[in-house]
Amino acid sequence: MAxxxxxxxxxxKLVRSEDVYMVVVPGTEGDFGVLAGHAPVMSTIRDGELSVYRTAGAEPxxxxxxxxxxxxxxxxxxxxAEKASA
Incomplete structure (x- = not known):
């Protein structure tokens, strides 16, 4: 998969700009994972953590x-994001 x-x-500032396998986002309606080819969507996000997976099966x-x-x-x-601590 791409x-x-x-x-x-x-x-x-721009905190990150990179190609990754998947990102799990803390949406206000619940967490959601995004892979390449995901359907277009827009969501508000709540305070929490993004989980960034660089490759399939990697630790986030x-x-x-x-x-x-x-x-x-x-x-x-x-x-x-209003604030991010990377």
Whole structure:
């Protein structure tokens, strides 16, 4: 499967821009995983942790985030967080 392009952005800077296998996002309606080819969706996010899987079966890297939005589109996943500590 092709890689998912993932970007994490705060008001201050672009925190991450990389190709990964999967990201699990803490949505306000529940956590959701995003792989390459995911249907377009937009969601608000709650305070929590993004789980970033660089490859299938890898241990996730966890990034604490606070509030914001997540958008999945043709170009991949973009998380616009109020705060992120990577």
């Amino acid at each position: 890689d998912l392009h993932f970007e994490l952005v705060t008001p201050e 890297e966890r990034i604490a985030i606070e509030g914001g939005f997540a958008e999945v589109g043709d170009r991949g996943l973009t998380v616009l």
